[in-house]
Amino acid sequence: MSQSRPAARFWTAASVAMLALWASGSPTMIYPLYAHDWAMTPAATTTLFAVYPLVLVVVLLVFGDLSDHIGRRATLLAGVAAMFLGALLFAVAPAEPWLFVARAFQGVGVGLAMAPASAAMVEFNTRGGTARASSVNTAATAVGLAVATIVAGALVQYAPAPRQLSYWVVVLAAAVVFLAVRTLPRHVPDTQTSARWRPRPIRVPAGLRGVVTTSALAITTAFGVGAVLLSLGAQISADLIHSDNTLVSGLVLAITSVVIGITAIAAKRMPARLAIGLGGVASATAVALLVLSAATASLPVFAVTSVAAGVGYGLLFLGGLGLLNRHAPAHHRAGTISVVYTVAYLMQGIIAVLLGLEATAVGLQTALGVAAPVLIVLALGTSVVAALPGRGAAGAAALPAPRANP
Numbered sequence: 001m002s003q004s005r006p007a008a009r010f011w012t013a014a015s016v017a018m019l020a021l022w023a024s025g026s027p028t029m030i031y032p033l034y035a036h037d038w039a040m041t042p043a044a045t046t047t048l049f050a051v052y053p054l055v056l057v058v059v060l061l062v063f064g065d066l067s068d069h070i071g072r073r074a075t076l077l078a079g080v081a082a083m084f085l086g087a088l089l090f091a092v093a094p095a096e097p098w099l100f101v102a103r104a105f106q107g108v109g110v111g112l113a114m115a116p117a118s119a120a121m122v123e124f125n126t127r128g129g130t131a132r133a134s135s136v137n138t139a140a141t142a143v144g145l146a147v148a149t150i151v152a153g154a155l156v157q158y159a160p161a162p163r164q165l166s167y168w169v170v171v172l173a174a175a176v177v178f179l180a181v182r183t184l185p186r187h188v189p190d191t192q193t194s195a196r197w198r199p200r201p202i203r204v205p206a207g208l209r210g211v212v213t214t215s216a217l218a219i220t221t222a223f224g225v226g227a228v229l230l231s232l233g234a235q236i237s238a239d240l241i242h243s244d245n246t247l248v249s250g251l252v253l254a255i256t257s258v259v260i261g262i263t264a265i266a267a268k269r270m271p272a273r274l275a276i277g278l279g280g281v282a283s284a285t286a287v288a289l290l291v292l293s294a295a296t297a298s299l300p301v302f303a304v305t306s307v308a309a310g311v312g313y314g315l316l317f318l319g320g321l322g323l324l325n326r327h328a329p330a331h332h333r334a335g336t337i338s339v340v341y342t343v344a345y346l347m348q349g350i351i352a353v354l355l356g357l358e359a360t361a362v363g364l365q366t367a368l369g370v371a372a373p374v375l376i377v378l379a380l381g382t383s384v385v386a387a388l389p390g391r392g393a394a395g396a397a398a399l400p401a402p403r404a405n406p
Helices: 006-025 031-038 042-063 072-092 096-123 129-158 165-181 206-239 246-266 272-296 299-327 330-362 362-387
Strands: none
Touching: 006 031, 006 072, 006 096, 006 165, 006 272, 006 299, 031 042, 031 096, 042 096, 042 330, 072 096, 072 165, 072 206, 096 129, 096 299, 096 330, 129 165, 129 246, 129 299, 206 246, 206 299, 206 330, 206 362, 246 299, 246 330, 272 299, 299 330, 330 362
16 A cells, blocks of 8 residues: 655656656757767757657557556556666667667657656645646656756766766666655546556547647647757757857756746646747747847857747646646546647657758758748747637536446
C-alpha cells in the first residue's frame, strides 16, 4: 500500500512531467558536437530531433488511453523506465546510429508518461482546482527544459566527456523519479474504466471535439515554435549569432523556459481562451524576432526572442491544457489529453524535419525565412480560433462513463 500523501503524489506526477521535458531536451546543446564530431548535417540533426515526436505519436495512438485502464502508476513506471534507457543509450553511444535508437526510447517514454502525468496532477490535486494543476504542469515542463539547456550547456563547456556527462545526470534523475512513482497508489478511484484495455485508436467523445480542436491548435503552435528553438537553437546561436560559449547559449535558450514557468504561474487564473489568444500573438512575435536576430547576428535580439517565445509557449500550453482539464471527464482524461499531444508532437516532428532539410539545402538563415511566415500564420490563426464562441464545452461534463465490454 502506498504511504505517500496526496501532496507528495501531486508533486511526484509533476516531477514526471519535468523529467519528460528534461529528457527530451537533453540533446539540445549537444547537437553542435554531433555536427562537429560526426559530421551530422542540419537535416540529420533535425531528423534526430524528430525521431522523438514521431515515435511518441505512434505510442500515443496505440497506448494513449492505457492509464485510463491499468492505472496511472503502472503506465508512469513504464514511461520513466523508457526515458532512463534512452538517456543511458545516449550516454554510451559510440556512433551516430545509436543516437536514433536512444531518441526513439525517449519518444516511447514521454509518449507513455506525459498524458498520465497530466491526468494524475488533476486527480492528486488537493487545492486550487484544475487551474493549479494546469499551471504547475506547464511550470514543471518549463523547469525540465531549463535544466536541459543549462546543465548540458555548462557540462559541454566546462566538464570532461561533453557528449556523455549530461546524459548520465538524466539517468540518475530518472532513477530517482522512478522510485518516487513507485510510492503512488496503483489506481485512482473513478478514473479506471471497467472495460479491459486492448490496443485501439484513441478517440475524442463527440461532446469534447470543439474543446479538443482549440486545445490541439494551441499546443501544436507552442510545440511548433519550440521545435525551431530546441532542434536548431544552439546551432542558430553558434552559426548566426556567433556565440562560441555553450553555457551562454544554453542560458539564452533557458530564458524561454524560465519565462514559460513565470507565465504559467502568473496567468494561472486567466481564462483559457484568452490565454490561447494572447499566446498566439506572442508566438508570432517571437518568430518574427527570431528571423531578425538571425539577420542581424544580434545576441540581445535573440534573448528578446527567447522571452517572447516563453510568454507565447506558456500561455498557449496553459490555455490548451486548461481547456482539457476543465472539460474532460476522469474516465476519458488521459485518452483525451493524448489526442491533443498526438497532433502537437506530430506537427512538431514534421516542422523540425522540413526545417532541417531546408537548412541543409539553402542554409539556416534562408530556411528560417521560409518557415517563419508559416509559423506566424499558424500562431495568429490559433488566436482567431480561440476568440470564436466555444463549442463542445456544454456537453463535456455530461459525458457518460463507459460501460463494460462483454
